[in-house]
Amino acid sequence: MATNASCKHFRELVVEQRTGLLHIRFQRSWQRRTLYELMCVLDLANADAAVRLVVLSGEFSAASGGATEPLALKQGLEQRSRRTAAREDAVGHGDPEEQYIHEKAANFVMRSLAKKLLVHSKLLVAFVENLCVGLGLSVCSLCDLVYATESSAFVPAFSHLDPCTKVGPRWTVPHIHWLLRLGDQASSSTALQCGLVAGVVRQPQEFWHRVDQYLLLPSASLLATKRLLLRPWQESLLSELREEGTPLAAQRRRLVRSSL
Secondary structure, three states: OOOOHHHOOOOOEEEEEEOOEEEEEEOOOEOHHHHHHHHHHHHHHHHOOOOOEEEEEEOEOEOOOHHHOOOOOOHHHHHOOHHHHHHHHHHOOOOHHHHHHHHHHHHHHHHHHHHHHHOOOOEEEEEEOOEEEOHHHHHHHOOOEEEEEOOOEEEOOOHHHHHHHHHOOHHHHHHHHHHHHHOOOEEHHHHHHHOOOOEEEOOHHHHHHHHHHHHOOOHHHHHHHHHHOOOOOHHHHHHHHHHHOOHHHHHHHHHHHHHO
């Protein structure tokens, strides 16, 4: 059983547990570490029989650009020699192989996170209270239920997809789907009409009251609800994500890359 002590070692997330519920709160704009901590907490919740419902809330937005970009997995770039850096500056672009490794790493991280969200054994509920931007929308769209306050808004920005677009990411399918339906920015009422949001509340207390009602239901009822909530594209997306991680898929990506 996951204890409160096991939830205290996270730096980017505030993780709290009470009877039947694991609450994951994003306390600041997302960093690279946020994604790894989120995957770790999802694994903890999956392994804990006492957890029946997982709520994600807080800041659903990613930092923009620079070293804080969540998918800019460039830890090795700082170790380049001055000679290599000068040569790249003279040419006007970086090492193509290094860039490809960066793109593959970013795609692998998001593919892994998308699969964890899709196959999670507990009911996943996202609660949006402010802006839900880019990567936050991708995560919300892979949860079973999304609730929002009246003042919240959804911005399907593409900035977090850039590092992955050249290596064929299937996890972008739901994000693109909601971009087409929501436009550049959508209010919570528009998101409700489009089907992204299951309910809009005036105050956060209304949402937490609903969570308390969910927790009164038997585990079998929650799991039945989860199965009924599966969107039509989720099963096919999961199959494609699994296929994308195979050696054959990697070989196809290399062939496409070499032909460009």
